[in-house]
Amino acid sequence: MATIKEVATAAGVSPSTVSRILANDTWGKEETRKRVLNAIKELQYNPNALARQFRTQETKTIIVIIPDLSNTIFHEITLGIEAEADAHNYKVLIVDTKRQLSLESYYLNAIQQHEYDGVISMDANIPRKLLEQFATKYPLVVALMNIPGSQIPTVRIDNIAATAAAMKHLIRLGHKSIAHITSSSDLFAYKERLDTYREELIKNNLSVNPQLIKAGEATISGGFEMANQLIASGEKFTAIFAAGDTMAMGAISALRQKGIRVPEDVAVVGFDDLEVSSYYNPPLTTIRQPKYKIGQYAFSKLLSIMKEEKVTETVDILPYELVIRESCGHYL
Amino acid sequence: MATIKEVATAAGVSPSTVSRILANDTWGKEETRKRVLNAIKELQYNPNALARQFRTQETKTIIVIIPDLSNTIFHEITLGIEAEADAHNYKVLIVDTKRQLSLESYYLNAIQQHEYDGVISMDANIPRKLLEQFATKYPLVVALMNIPGSQIPTVRIDNIAATAAAMKHLIRLGHKSIAHITSSSDLFAYKERLDTYREELIKNNLSVNPQLIKAGEATISGGFEMANQLIASGEKFTAIFAAGDTMAMGAISALRQKGIRVPEDVAVVGFDDLEVSSYYNPPLTTIRQPKYKIGQYAFSKLLSIMKEEKVTETVDILPYELVIRESCGHYL
DNA sequence: TTGTACGCGTTATCAG
DNA sequence: CTGATAACGCGTACAA
Numbered sequence: 001m002a003t004i005k006e007v008a009t010a011a012g013v014s015p016s017t018v019s020r021i022l023a024n025d026t027w028g029k030e031e032t033r034k035r036v037l038n039a040i041k042e043l044q045y046n047p048n049a050l051a052r053q054f055r056t057q058e059t060k061t062i063i064v065i066i067p068d069l070s071n072t073i074f075h076e077i078t079l080g081i082e083a084e085a086d087a088h089n090y091k092v093l094i095v096d097t098k099r100q101l102s103l104e105s106y107y108l109n110a111i112q113q114h115e116y117d118g119v120i121s122m123d124a125n126i127p128r129k130l131l132e133q134f135a136t137k138y139p140l141v142v143a144l145m146n147i148p149g150s151q152i153p154t155v156r157i158d159n160i161a162a163t164a165a166a167m168k169h170l171i172r173l174g175h176k177s178i179a180h181i182t183s184s185s186d187l188f189a190y191k192e193r194l195d196t197y198r199e200e201l202i203k204n205n206l207s208v209n210p211q212l213i214k215a216g217e218a219t220i221s222g223g224f225e226m227a228n229q230l231i232a233s234g235e236k237f238t239a240i241f242a243a244g245d246t247m248a249m250g251a252i253s254a255l256r257q258k259g260i261r262v263p264e265d266v267a268v269v270g271f272d273d274l275e276v277s278s279y280y281n282p283p284l285t286t287i288r289q290p291k292y293k294i295g296q297y298a299f300s301k302l303l304s305i306m307k308e309e310k311v312t313e314t315v316d317i318l319p320y321e322l323v324i325r326e327s328c329g330h331y332l
Numbered sequence: 333m334a335t336i337k338e339v340a341t342a343a344g345v346s347p348s349t350v351s352r353i354l355a356n357d358t359w360g361k362e363e364t365r366k367r368v369l370n371a372i373k374e375l376q377y378n379p380n381a382l383a384r385q386f387r388t389q390e391t392k393t394i395i396v397i398i399p400d401l402s403n404t405i406f407h408e409i410t411l412g413i414e415a416e417a418d419a420h421n422y423k424v425l426i427v428d429t430k431r432q433l434s435l436e437s438y439y440l441n442a443i444q445q446h447e448y449d450g451v452i453s454m455d456a457n458i459p460r461k462l463l464e465q466f467a468t469k470y471p472l473v474v475a476l477m478n479i480p481g482s483q484i485p486t487v488r489i490d491n492i493a494a495t496a497a498a499m500k501h502l503i504r505l506g507h508k509s510i511a512h513i514t515s516s517s518d519l520f521a522y523k524e525r526l527d528t529y530r531e532e533l534i535k536n537n538l539s540v541n542p543q544l545i546k547a548g549e550a551t552i553s554g555g556f557e558m559a560n561q562l563i564a565s566g567e568k569f570t571a572i573f574a575a576g577d578t579m580a581m582g583a584i585s586a587l588r589q590k591g592i593r594v595p596e597d598v599a600v601v602g603f604d605d606l607e608v609s610s611y612y613n614p615p616l617t618t619i620r621q622p623k624y625k626i627g628q629y630a631f632s633k634l635l636s637i638m639k640e641e642k643v644t645e646t647v648d649i650l651p652y653e654l655v656i657r658e659s660c661g662h663y664l
Numbered sequence: 665t666t667g668t669a670c671g672c673g674t675t676a677t678c679a680g
Numbered sequence: 681c682t683g684a685t686a687a688c689g690c691g692t693a694c695a696a
Binding site: 347352382387 | 688689690691692
């Protein structure tokens with residue numbers, strides 16, 4: 001592998017000249033440029049990125065921390081991040097923590113070793129103090145999640161309003177026994193959805209039955225299991241509000257297996273609006289998060305921080321949308 | 333950020349001593365070690381990975397090239413890769429080419445800039461000659477795919493036998509008009525499945541109707557569209573063999589929308605066995621690929637190459653399995 | 665067992 | 681517009 005020195009020798013110039021021509025496409029006399037460019041081609045020279053990064057202390061790379069790659073919502077957000085990053089010549093590395101705290105810490109630590117320039121996290125679970133300490137030292141943006149009462153830059157929707165919209169829809173349809181299935185992780189977004197679920201019931205003079213609240217894995221199989229628990233509990237319910245579409249899909253599958261029809265016997269509403277949700281049988285009523293946009297905003301924000309610009313708005317709230325399909329039994 | 337030099341000064345030793353203690357947990361006198369370890373803690377020293385990588389010309393990182401992160405099969409394989417990589421202290425970077433040739437080339441090129449030590453590709457679409465050239469120079473393993481007649485190390489299932497098994501099952505169930513929906517990309521795996529689809533029909537004295545073969549995007553929405561094309565064509569068919577579960581799911585959704593029942597009116601068989609496939613309505617009959625294992629094997633193979641061991645078997649063929657569920661209408 | 669000296673490939677600074 | 685020189689932080693051959 002040729003080095004910049006060899007190119008310089010071949011072109012009869014100094015290494016710095018080559019370096020400058022590489023960095024700046026208008027630098028140098030036309031003739032010098034040509035000679036250097038030729039030598040580069042001739043020798044099939046490729047800059048050693050490692051050396052460059054070492055010298056500049058800059059990797060032009062960010063990492064995106066995701067709790068679970070099998071949930072495609074994270075992918076859809078990442079697409080937005082990638083688009084924006086591309087436009088600014090940044091590379092994006094995706095890491096999957098599989099919801100393991102140790103991996104989250106590991107990847108956050110990596111930035112101290114100069115491996116990346118910034119982080120967008122959708123799995124910020126380490127203690128808040130640690131996280132805030134981190135944010136004061138290194139560029140960090142949290143997407144999709146909500147770090148309550150914190151100054152950490154965040155891009156997300158209004159979970160409370162969105163959940164209220166979903167619940168209001170079910171209640172308007174006449175449901176009085178609404179179950180809730182959610183993640184047992186302590187992500188704040190799930191807590192907000194659970195709290196709002198309770199509040200909306202109370203606001204509408206409906207009772208909150210703890211038996212109708214199940215927490216488990218935020219996956220298809222998790223939803224499947226929780227729905228089975230609901231059925232096994234013997235409690236009556238005519239609707240399920242799932243805190244994520246993956247769980248909603250699993251729940252529908254479980255209901256069907258027991259001969260319970262969706263939406264005729266039980267209505268189901270999800271959260272996220274994944275690609276598969278509109279193709280599912282029945283198609284899911286759900287809250288659409290502006291996933292692509294969340295990704296774009298998150299990167300822009302991170303870029304500002306990396307450039308050490310002041311970030312005025314620390315929290316960006318993007319609009320959600322209630323998407324009504326068949327799983328709740330009524331088109332309005 | 334403290335450097336190794338500062339640690340050395342603080343501990344009253346030379347930088348090389350620190351370096352050696354870091355690299356080797358038995359090196360040095362007990363007392364020296366203690367002093368150095370203390371200084372490291374004191375100064376919150378973190379080795380500069382960039383400098384280290386630059387020095388050793390080794391990143392201990394591999395990249396996994398994936399064509400489409402929204403198809404979870406790639407994620408399930410990546411889990412296997414990650415497990416194995418972890419065990420050998422390698423980091424895994426996931427890149428999503430979104431099926432763009434230019435991105436594939438871009439990422440392959442990156443290895444020439446020393447950014448990674450090796451590549452596992454599930455989206456090897458650049459011209460075969462280029463790919464083979466690359467493989468002679470850098471560690472590369474192809475997973476899931478098949479590069480026909482090539483010496484490039486590969487881990488996959490036997491596509492032809494697997495497809496034959498799926499087709500034989502449908503034919504045994506009495507289907508005579510079987511449609512095929514597949515990807516319009518020129519991935520060899522799809523070509524093999526298409527060819528075998530044709531062969532199995534012929535072997536069983538069934539006619540091959542080109543109208544019943546549709547190619548499109550290998551996604552849910554792609555499958556949705558292709559099924560609609562089949563219906564619109566007016567041709568009769570009682571079964572669909574989809575070259576991927578995502579397409580199968582989209583197809584089922586389209587059929588249902590037109591009031592065509594699955595499996596009563598049309599049987600559907602997919603390929604891959606994703607997590608969602610067993611929860612879909614109806615649950616998918618499909619070919620299970622040993623995804624996790626494919627990932628593990630692929631990394632082991634790559635590791636051997638990176639260590640410059642000779643790889644004797646260039647192609648690993650792992651066993652597939654025909655998983656029979658409701659979408660084909662019969663339990664055997 | 666430990667320290668000294670050097671170099672990896674690049675870019676920034678300064679001088680010409 | 682261009683060249684010489686230094687420096688980034690670390691690992692290692694060699695010397696002590």
